[in-house]
Amino acid sequence: MNLKQQRINVELGEKESEGIYSNLALISHSPSEFIIDFARVMPGVQKTKVYARIVMTPAHAKMLLSALEQNIKKYEGQFGAIKIFGKEEREKGIGFQAPKGE
Numbered sequence: 001m002n003l004k005q006q007r008i009n010v011e012l013g014e015k016e017s018e019g020i021y022s023n024l025a026l027i028s029h030s031p032s033e034f035i036i037d038f039a040r041v042m043p044g045v046q047k048t049k050v051y052a053r054i055v056m057t058p059a060h061a062k063m064l065l066s067a068l069e070q071n072i073k074k075y076e077g078q079f080g081a082i083k084i085f086g087k088e089e090r091e092k093g094i095g096f097q098a099p100k101g102e
Helices: 058-079 087-091
Strands: 024-029 034-039 050-056
Touching: 034 058, 050 058
Parallel strands: none
Antiparallel strands: 024 034, 034 050
């Protein structure tokens, strides 16, 4: 099967170009969609809010996973391995968290 490369012109608005910092992603799913809520947690603060929500199909979620894996490999090839903080930091609730038991 020969897939043609399609070019897409993407516009980035001024507000969106500032970005949103997130160190917490809450992921849920149904049979038809994945929902990723992005928030940020600050040490010593027990409350946060969702700053962005992305809803996508399961197929697009899997493609996002693949794209992230490819980009992490490229990043680490250029800048070295990404350090993941140890158990102590995760117990404090700082940074993205893997589901319990992983």
